Amino acid sequence: MSVHTDVKKVTTNTLQKMKQTGEKISMITAYDYSFARIFDAAGIDVILVGDSASNVMAGHETTLPITLDQMIYHASSVLRAVNRSFVVVDLPFGSYQSNSKEALASAIRIMKETGAHAVKLEGGEEILESVKRILAAGVPVMGHLGLTPQSIYKFGTYTVRAKEEAEAEKLKKDAHILEDAGCFGLVLEKIPALLAKEVSESLHIPTIGIGAGKHCDGQVLVMHDLLGINTEFKPRFLRRYLDIHEQTTAAIQQYIHDVKSRSFPNEQEQY
Ligand code: KIV
Numbered sequence: 069m070s071v072h073t074d075v076k077k078v079t080t081n082t083l084q085k086m087k088q089t090g091e092k093i094s095m096i097t098a099y100d101y102s103f104a105r106i107f108d109a110a111g112i113d114v115i116l117v118g119d120s121a122s123n124v125m126a127g128h129e130t131t132l133p134i135t136l137d138q139m140i141y142h143a144s145s146v147l148r149a150v151n152r153s154f155v156v157v158d159l160p161f162g163s164y165q166s167n168s169k170e171a172l173a174s175a176i177r178i179m180k181e182t183g184a185h186a187v188k189l190e191g192g193e194e195i196l197e198s199v200k201r202i203l204a205a206g207v208p209v210m211g212h213l214g215l216t217p218q219s220i221y222k223f224g225t226y227t228v229r230a231k232e233e234a235e236a237e238k239l240k241k242d243a244h245i246l247e248d249a250g251c252f253g254l255v256l257e258k259i260p261a262l263l264a265k266e267v268s269e270s271l272h273i274p275t276i277g278i279g280a281g282k283h284c285d286g287q288v289l290v291m292h293d294l295l296g297i298n299t300e301f302k303p304r305f306l307r308r309y310l311d312i313h314e315q316t317t318a319a320i321q322q323y324i325h326d327v328k329s330r331s332f333p334n335e336q337e338q339y
Pocket of ligand 1: 097120290
C-alpha cells in the first residue's frame with residue numbers, strides 16, 4: 069500500500085516517508101473552501117494557499133500586492149474544508165523580509181488565525197535568520213528557490229532561472245542551507261530539470277517542482293492553470309486537465325438562453 073492511501077492525515081513525517089520510499093508528492097494551490105474541499109476529498113497530499121491568489125483571485129499582475137490579512141482570509145477558508153491534506157500557506161511579500169521578528173510574528177498570525185500546518189517563504193541564505201526563528205517556534209517551514217515571484221522586479225522576467233553556473237551554484241548552496249536549518253521541504257520553480265535532479269538527489273527533504281522537471285519528489289500546479297480556468301497562461305511546463313473556461317462559458321450561455329426563452333424555470337422547478 070502507498071503512503072498516499074495509507075494515512076488519515078498527511079504530515080511532514082508522511083512527506084518525509086514519501087521521499088524515502090520514492091512515492092511522488094501531489095500538491096496544488098487552493099484559495100477557497102469549495103475547491104479545497106474537492107481537492108482534499110480527491111486525495112491531494114498537499115494544498116498550498118499560494119500568494120498566487122494575488123494573480124488568480126484578485127487579478128493583480130504580480131504577487132506583491134497581496135497582504136497578510138488577505139492571505140489569512142484565503143487560508144482560513146481552505147482550512148475549514150480540509151480533513152486529510154497538509155496545508156502550507158505562503159508568507160506574502162512584505163510580511164517577512166524586514167527582519168526575523170516580523171517574520172515570526174507573521175508566521176504566528178497565519179498559524180493561529182487559519183489553522184495552517186506550515187508556512188512557505190521565498191529565498192535562501194538571505195532569509196535564513198527568519199527561517200530559523202520560525203522553526204524555533206515550532207512552525208514547519210517550506211523553502212522556495214529558483215523563480216521566486218516576489219522578486220520579479222529584481223529578475224525582470226519570468227524565464228527559467230539558474231541556467232548560468234553562478235546562479236545554479238547559489239541555488240544548490242541555498243537548498244542545503246534550508247535543509248540544514250530544518251525546512252521540511254522545498255519548492256523548486258522554473259529551473260533546468262538536470263539541476264532539479266541534482267538538488268533533489270542531494271537532499272534528504274522532498275523537493276516539489278513547478279517547471280522543474282520530472283526528477284523532483286513531487287509536483288505543484290496552480291489550480292487555475294491545471295483546471296483551465298486561466299487559459300491565457302500557457303507555459304511549456306503546464307499540463308491542463310480540464311477546460312473549465314470553455315465549459316463554464318457554454319453553461320452560462322445556455323443559462324442566459326433558458327432565462328430569455330422562458331424555459332427556466334419550468335413547472336418542476338417552482339413552488
Ligand atoms: O503562490 C504560488 O502559487 C506558489 C506556487 C507557484 C509554488 O508559490
